[in-house]
Amino acid sequence: MKDNLVKLTDSHFIIDMMYARTNNMAGRAVYQEIGYGNVAYMHQDVWKKLLKIVPFLDENKLKMRICDAYRPPIAHQKLLEIIPRTKAKFFAETPEKSNHCHGTAVDVCLTDINGNNLLYPTEIDAYEKRFQEQVITGNFIEFESHLQKARHDYMEALPEAIENREQLKKIMENIGFESISHEWWHYNLKNWQNYPLIEWQNN
Numbered sequence: 001m002k003d004n005l006v007k008l009t010d011s012h013f014i015i016d017m018m019y020a021r022t023n024n025m026a027g028r029a030v031y032q033e034i035g036y037g038n039v040a041y042m043h044q045d046v047w048k049k050l051l052k053i054v055p056f057l058d059e060n061k062l063k064m065r066i067c068d069a070y071r072p073p074i075a076h077q078k079l080l081e082i083i084p085r086t087k088a089k090f091f092a093e094t095p096e097k098s099n100h101c102h103g104t105a106v107d108v109c110l111t112d113i114n115g116n117n118l119l120y121p122t123e124i125d126a127y128e129k130r131f132q133e134q135v136i137t138g139n140f141i142e143f144e145s146h147l148q149k150a151r152h153d154y155m156e157a158l159p160e161a162i163e164n165r166e167q168l169k170k171i172m173e174n175i176g177f178e179s180i181s182h183e184w185w186h187y188n189l190k191n192w193q194n195y196p197l198i199e200w201q202n203n
């Protein structure tokens with residue numbers, strides 16, 4: 001184990017790191033560019049909590065898709081260079097301020113047993129190709145209004161999408177995570193304040 005980081009390999013979880021592919025808000029596979037790849041590491045304390053969701057997944061014939069977990073600070077820095085910061089504050093302003101860089105946050109949704117995402121009010125990261133094309137040129141107008149749909153208090157979505165969002169929140173809070181108001185997919189380990197930034201070096 002490296003700096004208390006655990007590599008997730010359990011088959012209840014689908015590893016689909018969004019920054020290891022190009023269909024994300026930055027439009028670049030930053031995790032590949034830095035030699036990290038499509039792997040999900042997280043602090044061992046996060047893994048101990050996340051594992052508690054397995055009986056629920058089994059019981060309901062579901063899986064969990066992991067779209068981000070530990071994020072190497074160098075990757076965060078690259079994302080900040082690609083997407084300029086605006087009032088949308090899409091990425092934390094420094095790696096220090098991102099829980100992902102501390103290994104204490106995950107971006108997740110539930111899927112059916114075949115890996116098809118359940119319905120939610122937006123994609124994870126509120127991704128849509130047209131917004132990605134806009135934001136990398138510095139145009140945030142449409143995206144910022146779209147981000148309203150990523151909030152836990154957004155109630156205009158289809159009832160099924162709201163139900164799925166609330167189900168995810170309930171189960172994640174039950175097993176030891178806290179939600180944030182403006183991103184339905186993002187969960188922090190409780191007491192994340194006690195965990196330091198973790199640097200990444202390729203071996």
Ligand SMILES: [Zn+2]
Pocket residue numbers: 068100105106107185186187
């Ligand atoms: Zn996140």
